[in-house]
Amino acid sequence: MKEPCAHCGEECTKGVIAIEDKSFCCDGCKTVYQILQDNDLCQYYGEGETPGNTVRNEAYYDKFDVLNDHDTARLFTQFSDGKIQKFTFKIPSIHCSSCIWLLEHLNKINPKIISSEVNFQKKEVLISCDKHITLKDVAILLSSIGYEPSLNVSENFQKKSNFKLILKIGVAGFCFGNIMLFAFPEYLGLDDQEFSKFFAWLSFVLSIPTLFYAGSDYIKNAIDSIQQKYVNMDIPIALGMITIFGRSTYELITDIGPGYFDSLSGLVFFLLVGKWFQQKTYDTLSFERTYKSYFPLSVNVEQNGIKVQVKLESLNVGDVVYIRNEEIIPADGILLSDNAAIDYGFVTGESDPIEGTRQGIIYAGGKNRGTEIKVQLTKKPDSSYLTQLWNKDDNPSKDSVNTLADAVSKYFTFAVLFITLGTLLFWLIADPDKIWTSVTAVLIVACPCALALTIPFTLGNSIRYLGRKAIYLKNTFVIEKLAKVNSIAFDKTGTITKLNSKNIHYHSLDNTSLDQYNSIIRSIAQNSTHPISMSISKFLNNSELINISDFKEIAGSGVEGTYEGKRYRLGKMNHSEDGNVGFFIDGSLVGYFIIEPSFREGVAELNRRIDHLGLKQHLISGDSEREDQAVSEMLKFSNKKYRVTPPEKKDLIQSIQKNHEIVAMVGDGLNDAGALSQSNVGIAVSDDVNYFVPACDVIIDGKSVKYLDKLIRFSRINMSIIRGGFLLSFLYNIVGLSFAVSGTLSPIIAAILMPLSSITVVAFTSVSSRLAYHRLFDKN
Amino acid sequence: MSIIFMLTGVSLLLAIGFLGAFLWAIRNGQYEDDYTPSVRMLFEDSKKEKKSNENKNQKQ
Numbered sequence: 001m002k003e004p005c006a007h008c009g010e011e012c013t014k015g016v017i018a019i020e021d022k023s024f025c026c027d028g029c030k031t032v033y034q035i036l037q038d039n040d041l042c043q044y045y046g047e048g049e050t051p052g053n054t055v056r057n058e059a060y061y062d063k064f065d066v067l068n069d070h071d072t073a074r075l076f077t078q079f080s081d082g083k084i085q086k087f088t089f090k091i092p093s094i095h096c097s098s099c100i101w102l103l104e105h106l107n108k109i110n111p112k113i114i115s116s117e118v119n120f121q122k123k124e125v126l127i128s129c130d131k132h133i134t135l136k137d138v139a140i141l142l143s144s145i146g147y148e149p150s151l152n153v154s155e156n157f158q159k160k161s162n163f164k165l166i167l168k169i170g171v172a173g174f175c176f177g178n179i180m181l182f183a184f185p186e187y188l189g190l191d192d193q194e195f196s197k198f199f200a201w202l203s204f205v206l207s208i209p210t211l212f213y214a215g216s217d218y219i220k221n222a223i224d225s226i227q228q229k230y231v232n233m234d235i236p237i238a239l240g241m242i243t244i245f246g247r248s249t250y251e252l253i254t255d256i257g258p259g260y261f262d263s264l265s266g267l268v269f270f271l272l273v274g275k276w277f278q279q280k281t282y283d284t285l286s287f288e289r290t291y292k293s294y295f296p297l298s299v300n301v302e303q304n305g306i307k308v309q310v311k312l313e314s315l316n317v318g319d320v321v322y323i324r325n326e327e328i329i330p331a332d333g334i335l336l337s338d339n340a341a342i343d344y345g346f347v348t349g350e351s352d353p354i355e356g357t358r359q360g361i362i363y364a365g366g367k368n369r370g371t372e373i374k375v376q377l378t379k380k381p382d383s384s385y386l387t388q389l390w391n392k393d394d395n396p397s398k399d400s401v402n403t404l405a406d407a408v409s410k411y412f413t414f415a416v417l418f419i420t421l422g423t424l425l426f427w428l429i430a431d432p433d434k435i436w437t438s439v440t441a442v443l444i445v446a447c448p449c450a451l452a453l454t455i456p457f458t459l460g461n462s463i464r465y466l467g468r469k470a471i472y473l474k475n476t477f478v479i480e481k482l483a484k485v486n487s488i489a490f491d492k493t494g495t496i497t498k499l500n501s502k503n504i505h506y507h508s509l510d511n512t513s514l515d516q517y518n519s520i521i522r523s524i525a526q527n528s529t530h531p532i533s534m535s536i537s538k539f540l541n542n543s544e545l546i547n548i549s550d551f552k553e554i555a556g557s558g559v560e561g562t563y564e565g566k567r568y569r570l571g572k573m574n575h576s577e578d579g580n581v582g583f584f585i586d587g588s589l590v591g592y593f594i595i596e597p598s599f600r601e602g603v604a605e606l607n608r609r610i611d612h613l614g615l616k617q618h619l620i621s622g623d624s625e626r627e628d629q630a631v632s633e634m635l636k637f638s639n640k641k642y643r644v645t646p647p648e649k650k651d652l653i654q655s656i657q658k659n660h661e662i663v664a665m666v667g668d669g670l671n672d673a674g675a676l677s678q679s680n681v682g683i684a685v686s687d688d689v690n691y692f693v694p695a696c697d698v699i700i701d702g703k704s705v706k707y708l709d710k711l712i713r714f715s716r717i718n719m720s721i722i723r724g725g726f727l728l729s730f731l732y733n734i735v736g737l738s739f740a741v742s743g744t745l746s747p748i749i750a751a752i753l754m755p756l757s758s759i760t761v762v763a764f765t766s767v768s769s770r771l772a773y774h775r776l777f778d779k780n
Numbered sequence: 781m782s783i784i785f786m787l788t789g790v791s792l793l794l795a796i797g798f799l800g801a802f803l804w805a806i807r808n809g810q811y812e813d814d815y816t817p818s819v820r821m822l823f824e825d826s827k828k829e830k831k832s833n834e835n836k837n838q839k840q
Contacts, residue, residue: 097819100820101823120813120819121815121816163806167803174799198788
């Protein structure tokens with residue numbers, strides 16, 4: 001067991017750097033510790049155990065240059081008056097209470113910062129400072145203590161959540177409560193005419209803001225949908241609300257009775273609460289990402305021989321840009337440096353870096369691994385190979401999904417209008433005096449409050465439950481789409497296998513054990529950034545590091561080094577299968593590593609269970625066939641495709657859809673982005689949901705992939721619950737309508753029936769979705 | 781009995797006052813972040829701050 005780093009808590013695998021009694025895994029962590037120590041901020045470590053973030057990469061502070069640009073800086077700035085400026089940074093690495101503590105004590109490190117305030121859920125920090133310090137300085141300060149701000153502007157603009165809705169709920173709740181108080185004497189049989197009139201007028205006054213402020217959205221939506229000749233649930237709701245208000249006002253003026261203001265305010269209040277319940281949002285997650293979220297805000301461009309920071313939008317064809325190590329290439333171009341290693345893992349799913357040569361074409365989305373390269377752009381960022389995938393996602397297949405609510409409300413609305421008309425005709429013949437009361441009563445009772453609450457409460461609950469299992473849905477409609485899914489397409493790398501971890505075995509050819517060589521192998525492998533070398537070095541991380549001389553990395557072949565006079569090489573073997581790495585001493589093979597993909601936990605069982613559910617399963621991988629055997633042994637697919645490019649993935653999904661399959665795509669990288677948006681439900685898998693996730697409908701934590709079948713079953717059960725809720729509210733409507741049609745609906749019956757129906761429906765849906773969740777997810 | 785008319789009015793005014801306070805709180809962003817303040821109030825740093833101030837004073 002290695003000693004954990006006193007700053008970040010990770011094992012010190014590369015040797016220990018010690019100061020005083022503390023040990024650190026790297027210089028980065030040590031530096032952060034020293035900064036904190038110098039500023040008397042070591043209390044940071046007392047709050048949690050080892051809360052720090054590893055500062056592993058040598059930080060490239062040049063990228064913050066863009067913050068010196070006035071327009072860019074304005075995107076982050078909330079307020080500036082020449083003396084004080086306030087701005088917000090998004091910091092994805094905020095994760096515990098120590099983070100909050102440290103980030104709120106920034107003024108101790110730099111007194112020019114006046115104050116800083118963390119919003120933990122949004123992972124944001126609001127910084128106020130004086131004019132002598134720039135945004136760039138603050139960004140560098142944050143990075144130097146392990147909290148690098150994200151410069152992706154698109155993510156820095158999250159709309160104010162449901163601010164307006166909460167205001168409306170507040171107003172409606174206030175009016176509802178007071179109107180109920182005024183209505184009680186009436187319920188209990190108040191005889192005093194004076195009081196009852198006074199209370200009725202007060203109710204009238206309070207119901208004005210209820211209807212015209214709190215309920216205004218329903219009326220607006222109803223008018224909109226009539227104009228667009230589209231029937232939805234808002235029409236009977238708005239019709240009911242206006243009728244209640246109109247009839248009650250009329251009754252009040254003509255001294256007939258107190259009206260139905262209590263029912264009206266209750267209706268609006270419950271509906272708004274339902275709406276709010278449905279709008280569960282995950283503040284820190286972003287489901288709508290464009291390619292820009294992945295690219296740097298600006299790049300270094302050569303202009304007249306000097307490097308200038310240029311914003312992404314202003315890049316032009318022909319510009320010569322510099323891409324540093326670990327930076328993403330913003331647009332397609334021609335390589336001007338002699339060679340480069342570019343990792344397209346995010347674009348293609350293929351995990352090995354591609355070697356680029358001078359004058360070769362390199363594509364946007366690749367990550368530079370190695371020294372700085374020079375690239376001449378041949379396309380603008382928004383018309384590059386990869387970004388076009390994003391731009392093309394104006395596909396109709398997603399929006400045209402008819403939701404159950406739409407279908408039901410269409411029939412419902414027509415039925416209501418039909419019954420109203422029937423009542424009108426009947427009383428016209430039987431007793432014209434009763435037309436007004438009975439027709440309005442029909443419209444009042446038919447107001448589908450309970451119906452409208454069924455979906456928000458069922459699905460709102462479900463979204464919250466799924467969140468506990470680290471399954472995050474974009475909105476409630478996704479559940480409905482999930483319930484219809486009859487086919488699932490999987491990406492391989494990063495989805496069913498883990499991205500950066502492999503199963504490694506060593507096979508010896510000369511009966512020597514690996515223990516003899518593991519220090520040498522690790523020391524050689526450790527010098528290379530090639531993923532295979534990195535996984536071998538990780539596999540051997542318990543062995544000592546030694547000094548290797550004459551280290552050499554031969555592109556596409558392997559790595560070698562000399563130790564105590566012998567030449568050791570790790571690399572390709574002749575006539576060998578892909579994926580195996582040979583170990584040579586002085587040119588002769590002594591053994592080899594078998595490198596297999598490491599599957600996510602529970603994938604094999606998941607595969608079986610999905611099969612059991614009767615869903616088709618497809619495998620669509622951008623990787624080569626070399627892991628096919630391992631995959632086939634464990635998993636069953638009706639269809640497997642390898643070496644699929646990102647656009648082909650999208651086309652494949654399309655052809656599956658043409659086959660009348662409703663398909664959910666499960667993928668992780670940018671290479672799946674097109675397929676995710678083409679599929680009926682895009683499910684993005686991520687090991688850290690706060691970082692890179694392509695645009696999708698569902699974000700699922702890597703550990704929860706095994707619940708995929710349960711997610712689908714849960715969605716199906718939810719749809720049944722909704723149907724049950726609909727049935728229940730129809731029953732109430734029928735009872736109410738029977739009163740209304742016969743012209744005997746009194747305010748008190750309305751006042752009992754409407755809340756009662758809402759409450760039973762809410763109770764039924766909440767309890768059943770809760771039971772369904774426990775049965776599916778908590779047992780076994 | 782006429783006092784009830786007045787009391788009702790007064791109570792309603794009072795309630796409107798509370799509604800106003802609620803709306804103000806929302807507009808002011810008090811419900812924006814319901815986690816961080818619960819952590820912030822447990823930070824205890826007055827002692828150390830004093831010490832460091834003293835140190836600085838001594839140095840000066």
